[in-house]
Amino acid sequence: MPSLGADMDAGTIVEWRVGPGDTVKRGDIVAVVATDKADIDVEVFESGVVEELLVPVGIKVPVGTPLARLGTLARAGATAAPVTVAAAAAPAGHPAAPPPAAPVVAVGATHSPLVRRLADRMHVDVTHLAGTGPGGAVTRTDVERAGARHRASPRARRLAREAGVDLGALTGSGPGGAVVGADVLAARPPSPPATGAPDRTASMRQAIARQMARSAREIPHYHLAVDVDMSAATAWLTAANEQRTVAERLLPAALLLKATALAAAAVPGFNGWCEDETYRPADGVHLATIVSLRGGGLVAPVIHDAAALSVDEVMAALRDLVQRARSGHLRAGDVSGASLTVTNLGDLGVDSVHGVIHPPQVALVGFGRAADRPWVVDGAVVARAVVTVTLAADHRVSDGMQGARFLDAVARHLQRPEGC
Amino acid sequence: MTAELTRDEGLRLLHEMLRIRRFEERCVELYSAAKIRGFLHLYIGEEAIAAGVCGSLTADDTVVATYREHGHALARGMSARSIMAEMFGKVDGCSRGRGGSMHLFDASIGFCGGNAIVGGGLPLAVGVGLARKLQRSEAIAVCFFGEGAVAEGEFHESMNLASLWGLPVLFCCENNLYAMGTALARSEADTDLAVKAAGYEMPAWAVDGMDVLAVHDAARRAVAVVREGVPVFLELRTFRFRAHSMYDPELYRAKAEVEQWKVRDPLDTFPALLRERGLLDDGDLDRLEDDVRAEIDDAVAFADAAPFEDVEDLTRFVYSEVAR
């Protein structure tokens, strides 16, 4: 069924000009089709012998439906492509869904004159107000509640919500007695609680979900892990903190980040971006570290050029980013440009993390909990604080061999913390 | 009155007309297969005009056409690829897939597009002529339009302005006797269009639009006059063998009348004339047909393979991309 016009998506054959056995050549008129506008001749673009008419007269079919089967002239009887190549995808005509039934609102049967007068004064439309009185009648309080809700400015509503002030309790100084911003500010308790938009985490959750789905879809992950004896690192940290004030105190996370940065700078293939199948190594190690927010949700602020920073500088950067993340003062620059991501769930008592890479990055390093585990030293089993370091990497960019060399570099740096 | 004709010139005109004819025929198939959508207006039957007129222009001239402009675009030098890709809505189309069949544009060859408002292009062409005059340039503006446009105010305003200011504009009226469904006699008090130009003191000639040599000869003479700053009106009498557009049951004209004009199909009469003068051997026509088929097959393949424009670019080119 040919498309015969801009707004045609189906047609009905009113007359076949040819039948099985007839020979047709290019340009012949083989049928007449009725469209909404008029009957139009249908020409054929192939030559051959008509073998079978697939659509009878009078049946409406969508554009692109094969109408007849044509045999080639030479071998009659052989099946050939249907007359008109049904190239057009059948237009996606979606059946009109029946409109959802409008919810039935029980409308107040009777309104006393008093209620009606009050409603007029408060600009309340009683006709479709759900009454709470006997038999659904609209009562005074129904009107007042509707009226009160009716007159407060959007700004007043926002300030009231933020300041935890009950709008109903205020008398308005705005137009028509509406409560306005000034009224709320005047009625606000002295110290308003921190503003936290509750729906922020929902939209954040969605954004993370989308990214993770894309990552799983596009990036062929491979996972490696290594256990690292942290006793040297822990000893080094304790000694280091003794010479530092509490404000400069180092957390293990700073050391883990620095070790990862040094490894990423040394072993190629884990620090950069992969877009349209081409890998672009980053010029410096811009380490994103996953920070959970107290109201729920995650952000990944970035420590730029981490490999070039001292452990103290990494700690200072980490402390600043986490504090600003949790107080909602991160800027766009803080969360962009990451070339490698580290997730450190040690705090929550998890042994190992098998993460999902954040596209378009090409690797993710995870640190589990540092906990005492049996560990063989000089043939004897002793207790040692051990951490499991995992690597999730993009097989389009690196392979297991390089992955192993990367984890080995991290382990070596953790075992010689003074070198970090 | 057939001028001296060389073999090369003859073959060039024949090749041009054949190219347009086969291109338009392929469009019919592609439209039926819904590869080409929207409105499609075919030039079959009028090829001699585009071939004849465009053949007498220089590179600096500007052409302003209408929505039935595949023939003019091809004759002016636009590639079959860029036109086909345009009708497939692809970004490699001459207008990045934004214009479609009715709005073909190519700044590099001064092809200032199809215009889907009847008569809408005439003031533009007058403006180009005005600019060339002010720039002391030899280049001219040529505008093509159907006899339907003669009923539009813009036609009369433009003809008057061009004549009043002596602008280098060539008005080519392709009189194919039917403005969509209305025969000329039912829309114009005086159906002799050339006479209308006299009202604006503008030289005008009626030409047999089915005779490519007559068109070519008339165009050459007219262009010479226009380059002197005297606008000319050419009434080119022709006939379109197919419907106004793809959705027109042609109830307004008798099939017999169409057949009567088909007898004078330039793609039959011109090859016969060339053979008569010994300028066309048997092999020539087949070779031209093969070349043309190859060019069109390539154009279709190119259009099929070409990508669509990225939706992110939707709002580009509403304003020029310059630092503001």
Next chain:
Amino acid sequence: MTALADAPTTVRCTYRDAVREAIREAMQRDPRVFLMGEDVGMYGGCFAVSRGLLDEFGPERIRDTPLSESAFVGAGIGAAVAGMRPIVEIMTVNFSLLALDQIMNNAATLLHMSGGQFAVPVVIRMTTGAGRQLAAQHSHSLEGWYAHIPGITVLAPATLEDARGMLWTALEDPDPVLVFENGALYNMEGELATDAGPVDIATARVRRGGTDVSLITYGGMLPRTLEAAEALAAEGVSAEVVDLRVLRPLDDATIIGSVVKTHRAVVVDEGWRSGSLSAEVSARITEQAFWDLDAPVARVCSAEVPMPYAKHLEEAALPQVPSILAAAREVLGG
């Protein structure tokens, strides 16, 4: 005679003088620029804007046209496509309706339709507005229509500086620019800097600072809106006056910046209320500053009637200072 040392830095002139000076300067600076329109040459311009230009620049560049708006506006567009920088004058917005097809379907559309190949660097000037008892067909205010069309820039110079400075910037713009000069402003007199030059055509301007209510307007309505602001000041209300200057693209930042500060907005627009430019401004305020509003956005527009001839009826139809004051008081909750 002022001493040479402090040579006068400003000159007393009218809005009309400023527009003429802008055209003269453009024609001197760029040979591609020429002026075309009805009676712009011999007659010196229907509103005497182009008086004297024919003698200075000659008939080739100051071109009187026949009364063929579609043809000469279309020709201006064609000439722009072919490399010129025409200034096309349509006597009034009322006659521009005859050229609306060329402006909409060619000027505003060619660039996009041609995939970025054909830009149209044309400037089209026309007068607009009512107030001189010219009755319905000669008193339209249709800037809002044109501000609806993507592909063109729409300006409404309301001060001497803008009348003097917008034209050159518009001529340098590679895309079509429409300039609406309200007829009531031509005789407005004031001091203009002698070295006044090109101004931007992208931003609105706060003409009078204030904190309690934002009065947003453009073109011919600016003087009376400023007058209303003065009257409000006397009542202890600090009114801010925002002059849109550019009707497309609208300068959201300045509009919203003002409303977020004052929490109340009144839009003054000489167009008819339904589907007017004030409707668009109000919609944007509701979309972008909803949570900062202490009252619904008020609009003061022309009565929805064909402009009557009789003086008292015309004045009743047009936005006036009292109606602006009433709207301001309403949003202030007074």
Next chain:
Amino acid sequence: MDHRAVILEVIGRVAPDVELAAVAPNDDLREQLELDSMDYLTIVTMVCERTGIEIPEGDYSRIATLDDFVAYVDAKAA
């Protein structure tokens, strides 16, 4: 200086979502308030700044609960 009030105020700043009145005095603070190592370090740092005392890492176990923390600070600041 009321050290209990100082500590609670600091906790309120670092974990604004916490119901200060409902903090159990003798349950482990880190667990009860889901404080990770960075939050805990910030609390320790701010208490030190507010009260002028030093809390070495080694003493973390002696300030595990609110009561212990208050007693520790009272002793150190005395």
